[in-house]
Amino acid sequence: MADDEIDYNIVFPDAVTSERHWQGTKEPVVVLLGWAGCKDKHLSKYSSIYNEQGCVTVRYTAQLKAVFISESFGFKELSGTALKLLEVLFDYEVERSPVFFHVFSNGGFMLYRYLVELLRGAGARGDPRFRSLRVVGAVVDSAPGSANVRGALRALSATLGPRVHPALWCVLAALFAVTVFLLRVLLYPVTKYVHRNHYDAVREAPPPWPQLYLYSRADRVIRHTDVEDMVAALGRRGVPVDSEDFATSAHVSHFREFPVRYAQRCRDFLVACMASAEAEAELEGRGRRRGVETQ
Template sequence: GCTVIRYTAPWEMMFFAESFGIRSLQTPARKLLELLFHYQIEKKPLLFHVFSNGGVMLYRYILELIHTHGQFSSLKVVGTIFDSAPGRRNIVGSLRALAAVLGSTNVLLKFCLLLVFAILVVVLRVLLHPVTRFFHETHYDALLKGPSRWPELYLYSKGDRIILASDIECMAEARRQHNVAVRTMDFSDSAHVGHLLAYPSYYMSLCSSFMYDCVGCS
């Protein structure tokens, strides 16, 4: 059997801190890796299942810790599954994602948060990007040249209205250029992080097959 550790980062960190260069998810990333030692499973094969750009933000720091911190360098990572990620700067997609997260929040508050977020994105990530790119590397760019070489599986859909399929395909091809064993699956019409719901049997089959292949090759 598998031991599963699940974590969803607070939306404030993802949309307002991380999106604008504040590395707020570094601490949760470290604590998640420390849990492996707490539960005494640090010697077991480790597979990451990353959902959307929020998961990518956290995964980026986990990668950095594994490759730079002595305590975590011995972890036996065998592969990573990306579901509906990663995506580049996409203002419309980001607004749709934030609107979905806010859900039934008070209408006025929701509108204000979306407006503030949109203004900050345009100013910091578009207008000032020629300057900010020198001291703030995006999570997408960090993964493009990431140091990991274990296999990766990308599950995505051209029907995703939040993350562009072309961004994921570009990432997959870039990782192949770094000699990473990459698999991809375009579900064509399923929604953002909705592939399991739309195609449960096929989705589970893809993930299980990938996991067993990774563990078998480790």
């Protein structure tokens, strides 16, 4: 593909399924942001949860170098990727549909952070068009983590797997660990003024839409306390937020271990978000009508 393009997949539901679930209202567009190293065949299993619900789905996974190198060294490569991903909605003329995010691990959450900034008009590449997009909610799976060098190394190891020679792996792991520790832990009180990490950026300027955090105490990549602290911080800021601890499942393995429970939780949350958004839109419409009548 050309340098200015991103490698994504989009699936449209059949009209009968969409009408059965949404009954004349615009079906949601669910944007799924994969974990680092995620293969599309794995992400497509998650998108089927929403395709069966009559939703449009867009699948995208950020490149490994952007997640493990660019972000670690403070380069905001994913900011440009976020911009292109939002433009996909306009390319396929679904920008008037409700938007819903499903985010996986820190790899997806890093990109989600820039999407939030663009939608709020706070990013360096802010575009007024994006403020008109109507986001109804987000599911966050196995994220976010903060300043966890050991977890980052485990994620890198799981991503590279046996493809890398053991000696080379030791060198890469050492360089990565030193970089993360220096820039994201030891020197972070200074470097945060140049490039705030994804965890702090979302915690300090969260999006207003409802969010559901799915995690597990058995996760060896993302500490459950990081997720719980994020949920508590969003709640204190008045953001509608909920969470569920799957207790025994490994990192990004909640759906694999508990497929029925996981899928139903996601569908129920999406339906609740859509109902809430419709109720808010109706209240706003009534307010505008009353304003016109009193003029």
